[in-house]
Amino acid sequence: MPAERTNPTPRVMGRLRLVSQGLLGGGFPTVPDAVRWMTCMQAQDLGSALWAVGQRVPGTAASDVRAALDAGTVVRSWPMRGTLHLVAPEDLQWILGITGGRLMKSLAGRHRELGITSEDISHCRDIAFKTGEALKAAGAPGASREQLFQAFEDAGQITKAQRGIHLLGSLCQLAWLVQGPMAGTNGKVGVQQLFVPFEEWIPDSRELGRAEGIAELLLRYVRSHGPASIKDFAWWSQIPLTEARAALYEVQDRLVELEFGGSSYWLSPETAAMLDDGVPGSRSLLALPGFDEFLLGYQDRSLVLAPEHAELVVPGKNGVFKRIMVSGGEVVGTWARTVNGKTIGVTPEPFAGVLGPAAERSFHAQGRAYLKFMAG
Template identity: 40%
Template sequence: MTSLADVGRMRLVAQRLVASDMPDVTSVVRWMTCMQAQDLPAARIAMAKRAGTRSLADVDATLDSGAVVRTWPMRGTLHVLLAEDVRWMTDLTRERQNRQARRTHEELGITDAVYERAEGAARTALAGDGLLRNELLDVWRAAGLDVEGQRGYHVIGLLATRGVICQGAMTGKQQRLVLIDEWVPQARELERDEAIVEWATRYFRSHGPATLKDFLWWTKLLASEVKPLMPTIMESLECVTVDGTDYFMDPETPERYSRHKAATAKPMLLSAFDELLLGYTDRSANLLPQDFELVVPGKNGVFFPTVAHRGRIVATWKRPAKPGATVAVEPFSTLDPVVDRALPRLSRALPQ
């Protein structure tokens, strides 16, 4: 019988945090569908760990190639996803994202007229190699637009959800904002129902065991849109019931878990905002509810990097100033000696 603890450890296998068969970063993102990425350094670690590389340069090269794009496909939050998926995903979520942000835009004075002026200036300024965020803000200031405080950030997000811009090549530690028509000249186009079926199927395969409620929270799609399509979605998935709740997953996940169960018990370091936590609305399979505020102090939305053991989050960690030094941990209770002994090795293995 599958337990909630099994669900948490099976997710390690499904997300390729254990026994990854992903040959490169692009393959990781294709498998994961979307990975939360408002914290770019954390997202780079999350991608590298699943690709089995210690080189963050491999991640940067993938971003520079345009194969993987960082933009706002859902929840008003930055994610990384395949370039070929950008258009159909943002098409699917655009109306809902814009509706959810409307009140904030009104409070900030981002009217249709302001947006149109910002878009016009951006299309001219970003043509070619694009600009860094601060450079684009300067362009808008020169055009007489008020982009102080959060206004500039929200206008950039609005341009992204409307399919005008995305984040492109790295310049130092930042990405350039680029025109999506130039950076992603060719992308897949899917009909709405086809898009929902594909997105749900890929989510459950890479994140499952997961519930329908998890998927609806993750994408912010409506139950009325997804439920009628569940028979089609289920054609390529397996369902397991745990404590009266149905979880959906890749049919290969149980067998992979059986083969790699011992590895799922080993300690590991996870990046901030990792999909192991951010991929679900119910995180209790990997994080005890009473420990949530230890990972997200004050419930402010900022997820710390974490330490997992036996599939359960047991501590948070901070990277030391000296590369290769052992991370500093804040355990939730007394750490198992197995975790203590593993920390130096895990620290040295962190992608650099």
């Protein structure tokens, strides 16, 4: 049996994750295919989310991901952890059914501080629907956040001090609203999305019970993120560990267990099979966006990011993740987009202070791909 299977290194584990996430081996044929495989892709920063998809779907441009959002073949909402993610439209409602209740409970104290009641949320739902109908009659594809906030204010619902965003977020958590097409301004590509009624934008949703849904969510998480631990999944999904373990019992016969560092990690049989022949990508170098699932999709990130470098990726632990360079399955630095007059470029920021010649060439090839992608 190969040494990689019996005693994998952290870099091998990292490369297995790259494979699972479609970052090695050719990726996915279309934008919806990539998002559906990943199940939920962190997307609070839209530019980062576009490139995260682009790295997994060769030959695409940022406009292709925006087009998928405009067409509703991919949606962007708050399915878990109170954070925006990209998700397949048919998956959003059943995932919200599993994760939404716990999130709403966690926000109850903040809602009391803001004076938000269930009646206020229902009132804002009615206001949002009425506003959307009026805008639709005028030819608009949806309502902007500013338009909804103004409608809330006109109806006596205060939106200051984050009250508005909590009201709007609650409407999305309860599957009454969802972010729809991109909002363009004066012929330019918009950076915001318009809000539309959930059932109009997503007419066909899958229906899964809680236990069945958690089992599917776990299976898809492991297939797209493995090797991962059950604690990684519980953190990622915010599903209680007891329920996560029960789901693992139901699906573990379709997964492979791998021991690393005295803990159990799970991955798909297809990914695990690479341990027999050698895991690819030992010389790969990827310029991934900030907030990419390769790093954010796990509770314990030390497997691919040395703890002494963590603050270089998240300065001051402020929750804002810098773009990362991943070499052979390990985060080896960050990188930045630079602007000099009308010239846009990229610059590497390796932890070691310098990249070798081959890595330097690979990084700049990645940089050119990124600039082409974002311009398209």
